[in-house]
Amino acid sequence: MSADYNDSDVILRVEGLKKAFGDHVVLENINTTVKKGEVIAIIGPSGCGKSTFLRSLNLLETPTEGHIYFHGTDITDKNVNINQLREKIGMVFQHFNLFPNMTVKKNIMLAPVQLKLMSESEAEKRAVELLERVGLAEKANAYPDMLSGGQKQRVAIARAMAMNPDVMLFDEPTSALDPEMVGEVLNIMKELAESGMTMIIVTHEMGFAREVANRCMFFADTKIMEENNPKELFENPQTPRLKDFLSKVL
Amino acid sequence: MRKYVIAALCCLLSLFALAGCKSSVPENTVFSVDDLSGKKIGVQLGTTGDTLVSEYEEDGSGTVVERYNKGNDAIQALKQGKVDAVVIDIQPAKAFTEANSDLTILEEEFVNEDYALCISKSRPELKASINEAIRALKENGTLDNILKNYIGEDAGKTPYVTPEGTEHSNGTLVMATNAYFKPYEYYEGGEIVGIDVDMATAIADYLGMNLKIEDMEFDSIITAVQSGKADFGAAGMTVTPERLKNIDFSDTYTTSQQVIVVRDNDAIGANSNIIEKFKNDFLTDNRYEFLLTGLRNTIIIAVCAALMGILIGFFVAVIRSTHDKTGGLTIANFICNIYLTVIRGTPTMVQLLIIYYIIFGSVDINKLAVAILAFGINSGAYVAEIFRSGIMSIDNGQFEAARSLGLTYKKTFIYVILPQAFKNVLPALANEFIVLLKETSISGYIGLTDLTRGGDIIRSNTYDAMLPLFVVALIYLVLVVILSALVKKLERRLRSNERRL
Ligand SMILES: Nc1ncnc2c1ncn2[C@@H]1O[C@H](COP(=O)(O)OP(=O)(O)O)[C@@H](O)[C@H]1O
Ligand SMILES: [Mg+2]
Numbered sequence: 001m002s003a004d005y006n007d008s009d010v011i012l013r014v015e016g017l018k019k020a021f022g023d024h025v026v027l028e029n030i031n032t033t034v035k036k037g038e039v040i041a042i043i044g045p046s047g048c049g050k051s052t053f054l055r056s057l058n059l060l061e062t063p064t065e066g067h068i069y070f071h072g073t074d075i076t077d078k079n080v081n082i083n084q085l086r087e088k089i090g091m092v093f094q095h096f097n098l099f100p101n102m103t104v105k106k107n108i109m110l111a112p113v114q115l116k117l118m119s120e121s122e123a124e125k126r127a128v129e130l131l132e133r134v135g136l137a138e139k140a141n142a143y144p145d146m147l148s149g150g151q152k153q154r155v156a157i158a159r160a161m162a163m164n165p166d167v168m169l170f171d172e173p174t175s176a177l178d179p180e181m182v183g184e185v186l187n188i189m190k191e192l193a194e195s196g197m198t199m200i201i202v203t204h205e206m207g208f209a210r211e212v213a214n215r216c217m218f219f220a221d222t223k224i225m226e227e228n229n230p231k232e233l234f235e236n237p238q239t240p241r242l243k244d245f246l247s248k249v250l
Numbered sequence: 251m252r253k254y255v256i257a258a259l260c261c262l263l264s265l266f267a268l269a270g271c272k273s274s275v276p277e278n279t280v281f282s283v284d285d286l287s288g289k290k291i292g293v294q295l296g297t298t299g300d301t302l303v304s305e306y307e308e309d310g311s312g313t314v315v316e317r318y319n320k321g322n323d324a325i326q327a328l329k330q331g332k333v334d335a336v337v338i339d340i341q342p343a344k345a346f347t348e349a350n351s352d353l354t355i356l357e358e359e360f361v362n363e364d365y366a367l368c369i370s371k372s373r374p375e376l377k378a379s380i381n382e383a384i385r386a387l388k389e390n391g392t393l394d395n396i397l398k399n400y401i402g403e404d405a406g407k408t409p410y411v412t413p414e415g416t417e418h419s420n421g422t423l424v425m426a427t428n429a430y431f432k433p434y435e436y437y438e439g440g441e442i443v444g445i446d447v448d449m450a451t452a453i454a455d456y457l458g459m460n461l462k463i464e465d466m467e468f469d470s471i472i473t474a475v476q477s478g479k480a481d482f483g484a485a486g487m488t489v490t491p492e493r494l495k496n497i498d499f500s501d502t503y504t505t506s507q508q509v510i511v512v513r514d515n516d517a518i519g520a521n522s523n524i525i526e527k528f529k530n531d532f533l534t535d536n537r538y539e540f541l542l543t544g545l546r547n548t549i550i551i552a553v554c555a556a557l558m559g560i561l562i563g564f565f566v567a568v569i570r571s572t573h574d575k576t577g578g579l580t581i582a583n584f585i586c587n588i589y590l591t592v593i594r595g596t597p598t599m600v601q602l603l604i605i606y607y608i609i610f611g612s613v614d615i616n617k618l619a620v621a622i623l624a625f626g627i628n629s630g631a632y633v634a635e636i637f638r639s640g641i642m643s644i645d646n647g648q649f650e651a652a653r654s655l656g657l658t659y660k661k662t663f664i665y666v667i668l669p670q671a672f673k674n675v676l677p678a679l680a681n682e683f684i685v686l687l688k689e690t691s692i693s694g695y696i697g698l699t700d701l702t703r704g705g706d707i708i709r710s711n712t713y714d715a716m717l718p719l720f721v722v723a724l725i726y727l728v729l730v731v732i733l734s735a736l737v738k739k740l741e742r743r744l745r746s747n748e749r750r751l
Contacts, residue, residue, distance in 0.1 A: 060650055087656030097651035101669045110665060111655035156651075163655060 009035045010072075011167050012057060017066035019052050021150030026052050027122055028073065028222040030066070034167065034200065037191045041209035041230065042202045044219035045245060050202045054169050056199070058089045069164070075208040087115060090168040094176050096152040098144040098159070104131065110158045117163070130158035134188050151180030154188055161192075168192070170201040206249055210234055218242050278513040282358055285335075286510070287311040292324035292333035296469035298363055298488040299337035299508050319467065320430050320706065323749030326715035328353065328511060336511040339486055341401065343509050345432045349713030354514035364502035365434075367450075368483040370475050371498045380482065380500045381713050383456040387449070388503075396448045397504060399731065400433040410448040420458040425450045426480035427469040430710035434486040437707045439535055440543075446484040449503060464635070466697035470607070472497050477611035524717075531717050537708050544704025545725060551621045552687040558626025559686070560679075563633025566590070568663065570634065571641040575649070576659075586634070593631035599692045601628055606696040617698040621690065629686050636678045640671035657659035673744050684730050691726075701725060 010033055015029040026049040034040060042050050055061040057068060059075060059082050068075050070085050099107050108127040112118040118126065123159045131137045134154040144152060153173055160168055170189065186208050193199055193212050203209055209216055210230045218226040218233065220241045226233060234250075237243045280289060286303070288311045293299040295317040306313035316333050318324040324336045325346045327480060337360060338346075347353045369377045387393045395408040425444060429435045435444040442463050454461040464480050471483040486506065489499045532538040566586045573583035593601065601625040610620060644667050652662040694703035705722035709715055 002690050054438075058654055060654065083653075083656050083658050085656075089654070091646070091651075092653040093647060093651060095647055097647035099648065099651070099670075101666070111652075111657055114665065115656055116662050155644055159655070 008235055011036055011070065012241050014057075014067040015067045015069070017053075017056060017068065018064045019049070019056060019061060020064045025222055026057075030224060032224065032227075034198065034219070036106055036166075038215060039197075039213045040200045040201065041216045042200065042214035042219060043204070043206070043209060043216065043245075043249075044225075048219045050173075050219050051171050051221065054171050054200060054202055057169060058086050058091060060091075087111075087117075087163050088166045089167035090163060092153070092156050092160055092168065092170045092173050094172040096144075096149070096156045096176075098152055098156055100144050103141050103143055104136070104147070104155050107144070107155060108162045111159075124163070127158070127163050131155075131159055133161075133191075134158045135184075148181060149177045150184045153177065153181075153185045155191070157185075157188055160206050167198040167200065170199065170203070172204065174203070174205060204249065206234065206246075218245070220245070266358045276513060276731075278334075278515050279511045280335040280510065280518055282356065283360060283510065286313065286337075288313055289334040290316060290332070291312045292316045292318060292326055292327050292336040293322045294468065295631050297338070298361075298490060299339070301490050301492060302361055302508060303337050322430065322706075322709050322713065322715055324351065325353065325511065325713070328513060331513075337508055338511060339431070339434075340507045340509045341433050341486075342431055343511050346367070346713055348460070352514055353511055356512060358510075360508040360510055362505060363488040365504050365506055366489050366499040366502050368472060368475055368487055368493070368497045368499055369481070370478070371456055371496075373481075374498075376481060377498055377500060379457055380453060383453040384501050384503050386456060387452050392452050393449065393503060396452065398446055399448070400445050410452055412451065416455045417458050418454075418460045421460070422462050423450075423454045423457065423459045423482070424462045424464060424480045426464050426466060426471045426483040427464075427485045428471060429465045430468075430706070431486050432710070437540070437711060440539060441706075445504070446486065450484050455471065464697055467695050470603070470695065470697075473607050477607050477749070479607060479611060526685065527712075527714055527717050531708055531714055532721070533710050535711075537711065540699065540704040540707045541701065541721065541725070544699050544701035544722075547618060547693070547699060548687070548690050548701040549729075550618060551625060551690045551693060551698075552683070554622040555625035555629055555690070556683050556686055558622065559629030559682075562626065562630025563635075563637050566630065566634035567637030567641060570638050572659075574642065578740040590631050590634060593628055594635075598625070598628050598689055599695060602692060603695060613701040617693075617696055620696060621693045621700075623696055625686060625690060628689075629682060630684050632685075633679065636675045636682060637671065640675035641667055641679075643674055644670050667741060676741055676744065677737065680733065684733055687729060687733070688726060 002011055012034040014030055014032050016027070017027060019027040022108065030053065042053070044050050052061055056063050065074055066076070070089065073080060073085065075082060075085055099110070102110065105124065105127045107118070108130060109123040112123045112126065113120055129138060134157060136151055136154055136158075139147060139151065139155070144155070147155065157173075174185050174188070177185065182205070186205065189199070189201070190208075190212050201209070201213070213230050216228060216230040216233045217224050218241075225239055226237065226242050233242070234246065237246055280286060286306060287309070291303045291306070291313065293303050300315070300317055303313075303315050307315050310538075316324070316327060318327065321336075321338050321342050324333070324338065327333045328336045329350065329352065340355075342725060343355050347355055369380065384393070392410070396410050398404050399406060399408045399410065427435045427442065429437055429442045429444075431444070433444050434446045435442055435593045437443075442465060447463065450463075451461050464474065466474060468485060471480075471485055471487070472493065474480040482500070487493075487499075489502075493499070532541070566589065569579050569582045569586050573579045602621070605624045606617070606620050629740060648666055648670070649662060652666045652746055653659075657665070690700055691702035693700040694706060699707065705718040708718040
């Protein structure tokens with residue numbers, strides 16, 4: 001096998017990934033590598049397997065075939081402690097999935113404290129810091145039900161960041177938001193990208209993808225149909241499928 | 251709050267209205283044994299009267315037999331005109347007619363019968379010893395004195411006392427009875443007394459043994475003796491061919507008659523007023539203590555069984571929903587499914603009886619513990635399904651969010667899923683507790699004095715069917731109303747936690 005498995009710059013490497021739900025093959029033979037600091041945007045028609053791909057990366061979906069290496073460790077190996085690896089793979093969901101039974105601050109503190117990565121007071125300090133960073137310091141003691149959608153998603157981002165992940169996965173983070181709230185979330189994500197965070201983002205915000213991503217993947221027909229830097233991908237689509245898709249969304 | 255006060259007042263009012271109204275006695279229609287044919291006849295379930303009257307039922311004359319758990323209930327039905335006559339043993343019949351001036355006993359005797367003790371067929375040596383004791387007690391006049399002490403002019407003059415120097419070194423003799431049958435067995439000052447009790451004490455003394463009395467439903471006595479829960483049954487029992495199929499009997503120790511009790515239309519209504527009744531039911535002999543003991547037991551059973559049910563239900567629900575979510579724990583899930591099916595597919599009362607008479611058949615075990623166990627196991631099945639629906643109602647996104655942070659399945663459950671599930675199911679859980687509290691009223695079937703049975707004991711003592719029942723109902727009602735109010739408060743508190751900014 002190639003030597004760059006252990007290349008410290010490579011965070012994720014996907015090899016021959018296949019995912020099927022019963023007879024329904026959603027993804028087939030997906031291969032890619034994600035390097036430190038990369039911001040990857042994933043676009044494609046609805047139902048083409050973008051979420052499935054993203055969720056495979058932290059094993060929320062179990063791959064049918066193929067391997068996924070995270071820092072050189074094959075996470076599809078049954079003997080691997082997936083919980084430990086997930087600590088370093090943050091995820092932000094379309095529907096936020098904040099825990100309604102705890103305050104915003106406790107949402108952020110839960111995992112670091114329960115996994116004994118920080119003491120209660122360290123975690124609290126970190127939570128306050130992160131909330132300041134996403135502009136919600138004054139909501140620390142509010143319950144999620146009290147927040148707007150945009151605020152919820154910013155908290156969810158802070159929650160994922162609290163674990164100091166090596167990579168963050170975003171599954172359509174702005175799709176469930178009212179239009180006027182999309183901007184505040186994208187701004188946070190942009191700042192995060194600028195700070196050097198490795199990010200994989202499934203999105204329908206083409207402007208954002210173009211501006212922030214270094215690489216853009218177009219998923220269709222169970223595979224990565226096209227992959228390029230955003231400028232090339234958007235301005236110079238090679239396949240009829242991508243052309244067709246872009247004509248509909250732009 | 252005002253709502254509750256009004257509800258409670260309404261109850262009280264209706265209580266007094268009902269207890270106070272003097273029912274006009276319906277027309278009597280039975281004047282001789284021959285008149286029984288084609289009538290409605292009340293009996294106590296499983297008694298000789300039941301067996302005898304049942305023959306009328308099959309002769310095509312349209313006779314209907316109504317079987318009641320207690321003689322008292324049969325008498326009440328007679329007063330209200332639900333039955334035309336009650337066939338019952340002469341001694342309780344006398345007590346009933348004394349307490350109810352609008353009832354009378356027909357002079358014509360129905361049937362003479364012999365009373366004997368029932369003993370398991372598998373213990374001929376016990377039967378022999380008891381027979382020998384009975385023979386000796388008859389010969390030395392002890393038995394006569396015991397009978398005279400309860401029946402007739404000289405009642406109370408010749409109480410049985412254990413002969414001096416009697417040793418009780420041969421172990422314990424357990425007697426099964428149904429202490430609602432004055433003067434053979436009944437409660438007086440919290441203790442079971444009566445002819446059968448004294449005679450059994452005399453027999454035990456003769457055999458050098460201690461006597462222990464287990465009180466239970468009349469139709470449970472034979473089961474208890476068969477299963478070994480009791481060594482013998484003494485409850486004014488007549489030898490019948492039907493009973494002989496299942497159980498053996500000692501020699502006869504006394505004879506009695508079955509008589510017919512009917513309404514007496516000539517009687518002048520002499521119902522004592524409600525205050526007198528109340529005094530007699532609750533104050534005389536500190537009878538209210540039966541209710542206090544009963545209430546205490548009811549609360550102990552309900553609270554402990556609820557805790558046990560929550561524990562069982564919790565584990566079953568976690569196993570079942572883990573199976574649903576991950577496909578694992580197949581065997582544990584299978585066992586849980588059997589548990590749920592069996593418990594929810596059979597009546598609670600049957601479960602209670604099986605646990606007491608079969609599972610713990612030959613073990614001497616505290617009845618309170620049995621009741622807690624039975625109701626706890628029962629409630630666990632319902633709580634499990636409540637918890638499970640609560641867990642399954644939590645959006646899968648909660649699971650995924652927690653897992654994506656690196657939390658284990660277990661921690662996800664403990665910190666994220668269960669707190670939300672618990673809050674969702676709190677009203678259903680509280681409801682289950684209220685159901686459980688009321689369901690404990692069948693504890694009397696294993697002879698445990700719970701609140702319901704406390705009332706029954708008073709009824710069998712005072713022959714007043716109504717007031718104790720109403721008071722018991724009122725106590726249950728108050729408990730439930732208080733509980734509902736507490737739960738509402740708790741729910742509100744939980745809700746406001748989430749809303750506060
Ligand atoms: N748990 C599942 N069971 C069966 N089919 C699924 C499941 N999850 C997703 N799918 C199917 O897989 C396909 C890809 O879904 P998804 O990855 O969510 O698409 P996208 O995110 O690109 O819109 C869809 O056809 C969807 O119906
Ligand atoms: Mg999707």
